[in-house]
Amino acid sequence: MNYYIHNINPILVELIGPLALRWYGISYLMGFIASILLLRHWAKRGEFEVPEKEVSNFIVLLAFFGVFLGGRLGYVVFYGFDSFLADPLYVFRVWDGGMSSHGGFIGVVLFLVWYARKNNHSFLNLADNMAATTSLGFAFGRLANFVNGELWGRATDAPWAVVFPQEAGLHYGQYDLPAIRQMVADGTLHPRHPSQLYQAAVEGFLVFGFMLLLRRTRWGKRPGALGTSYLILYAFARIAMEFFREPDNNAFFFGSVTKGQFYSALMIVGTLAAMWKIGILKRDNAAKQTRI
Incomplete structure (x- = not known):
């Protein structure tokens, strides 16, 4: 079967020297603009x-x-701590890649707590509104992951599978398509799920659609409901998508649970505890305007 071979230039425009306008940067910009x-x-x-x-x-x-x-500190702690212990300067080498969505969530929450206190805003109001937009940023980010040929999926024989030359350490411009086809035939490269696109669709656009619908409901108008609902939705979506994504560093917990699934499960438990703490799981809280 002739699978699609990833052959996308991650650079949109070459600038001066090593500087370039990359699709990855554009994706972040689009998320922030949205x-x-x-x-x-x-x-x-x-x-x-x-x-x-x-x-x-x-x-x-x-x-x-x-x-x-x-996101960077989260990646170092959750996925690259051994590299950090071997070389503490690893935390600054962002050009080598490495951002954690779970670390990003923690960073955003801590920032919102600080910003709310500094400016006398409701933390729940900030969190609820940010939660309704976050999924778009994830969607654009996952699309950029696909363009970069990173965070690919598990091996599969599905007809829509994609061959990522990056699996063999090759990057755009370093290979020709006939050579890649031969590597697939030899078993050096494997057709894989384009899990980046799955995640963009499910963790990104689908969750965003749910958030817009929840925003219009009576439930969604409870202080804290949107923020906590987003964390629950994202966590379940991430757990599901991890079945298609190649595990980070091929690391598992309990034999078959990926790190992404484990951290997402912890997120669900923590979020449910937060929902109980602020009272949005109680029926008599429908009209209560808690300010935190």
Whole structure:
């Protein structure tokens, strides 16, 4: 069977020297722009406590301290701690890749706590509105993962499988298609699930659609409901998608549970505890306006 061979240039425009405009950077930019536009709209309607004119600055700060810093430190702790112990400077080598979505969640939550206290906003209001936009950022990010040929899926013989030359350490421009086909025939490379696209569709666009629907419901108007619902939805989606994704560092817990599934399960438990703590699981809290 002639499988699709990944052959996409991750660089959109070459600039000066090593500088280049990459699809990965554009994906992050698109996610942040989408968040800014949605949050400005909700701020204008009085649904988001951050003033409309301050939304852009809010997103820039959240992107750096929450997404990037939290995501990088999370990756080092959850997936690359051995590398960090061997070389502490590993934490700064972001050009080698390595961002953790679970670490990003922790970073964003800590940032929102700080920002809410500093500016006298409701943490739950900030979290609920951010949760409704986060999935778009994940969707664009996973699409960029596919363009880069990273975080590929498990081996499969499905007709839509993709061959990633990156599996053999090859990158765009370092191979020709006939040679890759021969490596597939020899068993050096394996057709794999394009799990990045699965994750973009499910963890990204599908969860985003659910969040927009929840936002219109009575449940979604409870303080904290959207933020916690998003964490639950994402965690279940991530657990499901991990069955198609090649496990990070081929590491498992309990023999068959991937790190992504384990951390997502912990997220579900923690989120349910938070939902009970703030009272949104109680029926008599429908009209209660808790400010945290």
